[in-house]
Amino acid sequence: MLTRIPKTEIKRGMFVEAVECSEVAFGKRRFFLDSDREMSAILKSPAEFVLINTTLGAVGGNGARLPDRGVASLPLSPAQARAEAAATVARSTRLLKAELIGLVTGDPFDMASIKPVVEEITQADQQTSSFFFEVTRLKHKDETTFQHSLAVSILMGKLGDALDLDVETVELLIVAGLLHDIGKLTIATGILQKQGALTAAERSTIKSHPRRGHQILKSHPAIPEEVLDICLHHHESLDGSGYPSRLAGSQISQLVRISTVCDVFDALTSVRPYKQGWSAGKALGWMFERDRQFDRKLVLRLGAIIDA
Ligand SMILES: [Fe+2]
Structure with a gap:
């Protein structure tokens, strides 16, 4: 009725x-x-x-x-909901791709332009979010960075929600997830998608993506400081072994820690043409055991969301 x-x-x-x-x-x-x-x-x-x-x-x-x-x-039946989630992911990936490429090529940043993607994520219910995870696990070769960014953004939003962060902060996390790897778009695909062992120079180039991304984003005054921080530091590690700044412990903000946990979780569980993804349980267990690198409380909370 x-x-x-x-x-x-x-x-x-x-x-x-x-x-x-x-x-x-x-x-x-x-x-x-x-x-x-x-x-x-x-x-x-x-x-x-x-x-x-x-x-x-x-x-x-x-x-x-x-x-x-x-x-x-x-x-909707589960099959219909899954199909709808797949369509949403495809649509959001296309939009995100256009926006990120625009930023790299010098277009101004306009929060309104990525708002539809942010809203798809914020409005998703639990079932839809689960299907988002399912769909984005499978990364298509040419869309890897965009789909990874979308997946990390979804995870960060859900984790922010689970931590009872305020609405504005959760939106910041979602935006940061969408933008965090933009620096990768300035790196040759041949290096990013190389399947064999990387040379030291190639590894160094890939590790430069946080600085490259930060360089791009900081030229846009509308991008919040927290988003810049996450872009630059999402590969830092609690024990100081990360990059690019070798930050440690309390030097790494909670929002950055959230990004790190979500970023690694998605990387471990993703299916690529050359690898099977780990199960969620295996990925969470692996991160939980490495509490010198990852914030254990956040890993546990992420596990609660994934199991929900
Ligand atoms: Fe990254």
Whole structure:
């Protein structure tokens, strides 16, 4: 049954059929309202009313029941949800690719241009996020950096949520995930995708990607400091063995630590043409054992999300 309620009466557990506003963020999305982020996004939107489906979710609000509009459609089946997630990942990858290449070639940075990708990630429910992980595990040769960035961004957003970081910080993490490896776009594909052993010079070139990326991003005043920090330092290690600055311990911020854990997790679990990805459990266990490198609390929290 469909019920129209004022947005101020929304609560967790409701199934939202529509948010009555024209913002792209909500589009035609139907979703379970199960996070503070979604609640906040609706409350901040220009919408006054929300259409909820009381057959599929919690009942609430004092809004008038809508006149008979027929039976609401059922939630997507897992197969439909997986197909929708795959389409979203493909669309977001295309958009991200265009934006990152634009930045490298000197276009100005406009947060609004990556907003649709950020919104896809922030609006995803638990099931959709799981399918995002599934789809982005398989990296296509020419899209590896973009799909990795998207996957890391999704993981960082979910981890930020799980840590109860505020909405603005979670959005920063998502943006940082999308941009963190932009420096790789300035490195020859032949080196990035080389399957054999790298020479010392090639390894050094690849390790220069955080500085290259930071150089690109810092020329754009609209890019927040935290995003620059993550771009430059996402390969640092708690024991000081990382690069490029050999930061250690408390010199590495919590947001950077979040990026590191998500970055390595995605790298270990990704399937590439030349390697099988590790299982999530194996990757988490490997990182958990290396608490001199990775923040163990964050690894545990990431595990809780992945298992959820
Ligand atoms: Fe990187």
